[in-house]
Amino acid sequence: MAAVQIKKVEKYFGGTQIIRGVDIDMEDGQFTVLVGPSGCGKSTLLRMIAGLEEISRGEILIGGRVVNNMLPKERDIAMVFQNYALYPHMTVRDNMSFSLKLANQPRQVAEERVRQAADILGLNDLLDRYPRQLSGGQRQRVAMGRCIVRDPQVFLFDEPLSNLDAKLRVQMRTEIKELHQRLKTTSVYVTHDQIEAMTMADKIVVMRDGVVEQTGSPLEVYDRPANQFVAGFIGSPAMNFIPGVLRRGGDAARVEFADGTVLPAPATSAGRDGQPVVYGTRPEHIELAGAADGVATEVIVVEPTGADTQVFTRIAGIEVASVFRDRHAFTPGQVIRLRPDPARAHLFDAASGARLAG
Numbered sequence: 227m228a229a230v231q232i233k234k235v236e237k238y239f240g241g242t243q244i245i246r247g248v249d250i251d252m253e254d255g256q257f258t259v260l261v262g263p264s265g266c267g268k269s270t271l272l273r274m275i276a277g278l279e280e281i282s283r284g285e286i287l288i289g290g291r292v293v294n295n296m297l298p299k300e301r302d303i304a305m306v307f308q309n310y311a312l313y314p315h316m317t318v319r320d321n322m323s324f325s326l327k328l329a330n331q332p333r334q335v336a337e338e339r340v341r342q343a344a345d346i347l348g349l350n351d352l353l354d355r356y357p358r359q360l361s362g363g364q365r366q367r368v369a370m371g372r373c374i375v376r377d378p379q380v381f382l383f384d385e386p387l388s389n390l391d392a393k394l395r396v397q398m399r400t401e402i403k404e405l406h407q408r409l410k411t412t413s414v415y416v417t418h419d420q421i422e423a424m425t426m427a428d429k430i431v432v433m434r435d436g437v438v439e440q441t442g443s444p445l446e447v448y449d450r451p452a453n454q455f456v457a458g459f460i461g462s463p464a465m466n467f468i469p470g471v472l473r474r475g476g477d478a479a480r481v482e483f484a485d486g487t488v489l490p491a492p493a494t495s496a497g498r499d500g501q502p503v504v505y506g507t508r509p510e511h512i513e514l515a516g517a518a519d520g521v522a523t524e525v526i527v528v529e530p531t532g533a534d535t536q537v538f539t540r541i542a543g544i545e546v547a548s549v550f551r552d553r554h555a556f557t558p559g560q561v562i563r564l565r566p567d568p569a570r571a572h573l574f575d576a577a578s579g580a581r582l583a584g
């Protein structure tokens with residue numbers, strides 16, 4: 227096991243800069259997830275750690291050693307790809323032991339490692355099958371088995387669950403997390419799926435356009451997003467954003483919206499009187515309010531999921547989603563009063579998107 231450090235790393239493809247000076251510390255034994263929209267550069271960064279892409283500028287260290295000029299095989303890493311990359315003409319057993327054979331490990335050692343990995347991954351009954359005789363989830367497990375037998379310092383995962391159906395994705399997510407809890411191998415995992423990032427990560431790195439927007443534990447990023455982009459990207463359903471103006475003076479700061487509606491500003495908000503802001507509230511932090519409380523809104527759509535009820539209404543002309551644990555038989559057009567929890571509301575500068583609530 228080893229820490230992975232990314233220091234001021236940049237990447238150009240021809241004249242185009244794809245990674246724009248990225249610094250990340252991935253601690254020994256930690257599960258770090260790089261997450262961001264498609265095209266933000268997360269796979270490129272992972273491939274630079276693996277040695278599959280050159281580093282244009284900056285340094286990458288694995289276990290304290292600069293690996294910039296090392297070949298992939300010298301870096302002591304193992305990578306799981308989205309398309310599994312199994313050898314179709316080899317059995318599961320041979321797929322898993324192949325790298326050990328290349329490394330001239332004695333047959334007995336290879337057999338024992340394959341047996342252990344098959345135990346961990348529940349592959350014992352499948353060792354004599356060929357990849358075409360396996361389901362998607364089983365293939366992905368074999369791809370992980372192939373990494374485990376090598377006992378590398380670092381596991382790298384490049385969107386490994388993207389080809390699986392929704393139910394299997396959830397199951398494999400738990401399996402990978404369990405595997406990490408058991409082996410504690412430093413892992414770097416790339417995904418565009420923020421739920422995967424939230425549920426699996428010790429540390430989340432949110433990227434956009436080749437830069438890191440925020441790094442932190444899943445709950446730090448959820449509770450205190452550094453800016454409006456992170457706030458909107460992390461969390462499902464996504465945070466609601468309502469543009470308004472910050473008003474100070476009198477007892478408490480408040481936000482005034484275009485239609486004159488007013489909501490209390492989050493208690494610790496920075497920002498000056500008259501500053502254009504964006505008020506953020508997560509759907510799960512909105513509650514039904516009494517007649518004298520909250521704001522009046524008109525119901526647009528009601529979506530019961532069974533577990534909860536999602537209600538879409540309009541506040542100051544903006545569509546706002548709310549999620550209630552209880553069942554509600556609201557009808558479109560009905561007026562209901564909603565109260566975003568001021569303690570869990572967010573405030574961002576309208577121009578820069580930077581967080582204002584402290």
Ligand code: ADP
Nearest residue numbers: 239240244262263264265266267268269270271
């Ligand atoms: P992500 O994994 O976040 O979806 P990628 O790292 O795959 O993003 O790609 C980041 C950007 O780099 C994209 O705009 C992509 O088109 C570009 N890119 C990736 N690989 C190459 C390449 N070999 N040559 C030129 N551009 C590339």
